[in-house]
Amino acid sequence: MSQSKHMSLLEVQHLQIEYPSRHGVMVAVKDLSLSVEAGEIVGIVGESGAGKSTIGNAVIDLLSPPGVIANGEVLLNGEKISGLTREQMRTVRGSKIGFIFQDPMTSLNTLFTIEQQMVETVLANEKVTYEEAYQRSIDMLNAVGIPKPELRIKQYPHQFSGGMRQRVVIAIALICNPQLIIADEPTTALDVSIQDQILQLIKTLCKERQVGCMLVTHDMGVVSSVTDKVAVMYRGELVEMGTTSQVLGAPEHEYTKSLISAVPRSDIKLVRFPMVNYIEAAEELHQLDIANHWLGQSQDQKAYQGPLLKVENVNLRFTTKDSIFASRREYVQASNNVSFEIVEGETFGLVGESGSGKSTIARAIAGLYAPQSGKITFEGIDLTALKNEQARRPIRRQMQMVFQNPYTSMNPRMKVADIIAEPIRFHKLAENNQQVDQIVADLLDHVGLGRKAGIKYPHEFSGGQRQRISIARALATRPRFLICDEPTSALDVSVQAQILNLLKDLQDELNLTMLFISHDLPVIRQMCDRVGVMRHGSLVEVGESEQIFTSPQDEYSKSLISLMPSFENLSKAHLQIASS
């Protein structure tokens, strides 16, 4: 398909995508131009709302209404494919452009076998016999690394694991020999161990078959491991584009620099994340005189010697099948003989894959679940022996939790000031209403939201700001122990860096002890002094965080650590490295 003039495989010229609404026109993508060559993987990276998925959808004309291409054009091999009719576009999709979706659990039709879905794709796009189409499907499944394809092709999607399904999705995307593949967050829904295999598969297939690939992702790890070129998007605009090593190693635009410095690194531990105010400038932090302020005057500071929190042989199981006969009940062991200690002022991390029982332990400590056996002691008081809510209340005040999902962790029908004031009023920690208002305003100020935030409702804030409210609420009882359950996993990377910085600052000021739970190893490395690795409800290894990351002892820890994305080619400018 070589023409006289050099033509890129995909050429996007001055593309402008708009979403008209009653509040005016929202420009999702502004005057974007980029190109993809055959056999090249171009990463499109950016945070949520940057318009990166919109580009992919616009190329194959699958914009969700009311989105429209307001300006610009898309060329495939020099032929214009934007603005085609539905029927013309249909011939382009599938046969010339393949699409890999984010969630393999929902992108296959559960009612059809893999054979039906693959053969259908071929027959819809090409004039071949059923046998040929079947043979091609088998070959394709072989190519994406599915063992025994003759057997597996007869099966339904639910008989495949998540990673295997994504392989099938890739096979379907490639079966008509498209020239271009658009992959929209192809590994976000997968576990770390599978993520890498899928990325390598996409990479090899693209190189072998000389297929161009547009890889949309928010994950710097993905970008650095597979892409040749990278385009950085910020609020609908392309701020920087270049080869991957150049953009990641020597970023030029301020946003790219800020984004890269906010990535939690797996290789070094930083004191703080620098320059993260590009996205969402927090209000100027008003320094509080903590020692003389209400926040610093907890009446609960006792001189207790020994570890603040002790978890001893905690067993906890959930009933999966109930029956009146004890022998027929079925359980899942969510926590199996877990023991660890947390000393005052430190951050203890719990890490593990989904379903490993990290959150269960946190909820048992917070008193939401009662363990079947074992002891949890806080300052020498055995929490599992407390019989009623009355006895537990003084402990509740000293232990608070920051939750994962900033969208559901606050009552959407209460004003922010009431949300934060509720624990103060409930535990009668202030003398009168004026003092409560004063404390709430100070707290909001202190977490970087400004005093006026109190009169609004939670939905008026962004995810990161809501997480700040959540932290302010947790601090409102003047706790000594803070449980953070994946506090940043729903946030964009630069907002995550801000929240992590805030937590670090608060910990230093208030001498907080923290239990920090995350599935994200680099985040754990940045935050924690000591780490426990969990698997299937058991704690497999506990140790100093630097020691776990540099020389893990347990086999499982070793494999987890080895799967961490490496950011060797990431710029290290402006970073303060913590001395161990």
Place this chain on the structure above:
Amino acid sequence: MTTAVTASLSRWQKIKQSDFVYYFLRDKVAMLSFAVFLTCVIVALASPWIAPHDPYALESIDIMDSELPPVLFSDEGDERFFLGTDNQGRDILSTIMYGMRVSLTIGILAVGLQLFLGIVIGLCAGYFGGKIDSLLMRIADVQLSFSTMMVAIIVSAIFQGAMGSEMYSQYAILMLVLIIGIAEWPQYARTIRASVLAEKKKEYVEASLIMGLKAPRIMFRHILPNCLSPILVISTVQIANAIMSEAALSFLGLGMPVTQPSLGSLISIGFEYIFSGSWWITVFPGIVLVSLILVINLLGDWLRDFFNPKVYKD
């Protein structure tokens, strides 16, 4: 994506700019339905003042005026009675106005009772779960397995027998509210339980548990306000249902007495005369009843569509 937070807006401006008003003003069916419903409510409330006659004042009724046809349809009509008269000489127009008052009162009060029972039972069942949940929901299932009509007929027949029809007709409104309220609460309890189960899993409930808040406070202050939208939606349907149940009971002679007719009893009165040519006694109240129910249901549909799109408000 614009996080333009305008805090200085007054409450009224906020309401005027809200999505609710915006989408309402762009939906002609919803606006028309609301206008009709509002007219019905105003007419019902104001009937003692705006109705041309008082159908309850027996001294003003003349039997000689009975079964006069509507003015528009026949020369025999009397100008005093625009929509004609019934078999006792009452003005149909006034009787419809008063009847609508009775029907709406029963509908709204019965739904109020259902709401109260449904909220308490549904919240307890959903929040506490386990045995309490099983017990309450089985009671609801049993209640639902009797048809509303059957329960209503049995109960009202028993009360009518025990109290005598005279006494019964005195307390007819109260009795109908109780009967319809008790027969239909499981609808509410089920809906509320379902939304409580969904809300209970959210982290803000866990956060209040960790704070040490007590169950009633979490239930009523945190969970209940977040279950309001489904409650609002089914309330419209339930009001329509309650009005219909009342009409059906009255039609069967177990509801409002002839002296205080509701829309249902008016239809029933006229039904006896429909073959003797006096169609207007049945048809006009029938039209009013059907349009009242229709607009309430249309409003309910619109509310459901408005609340349904599951988008994060960000």
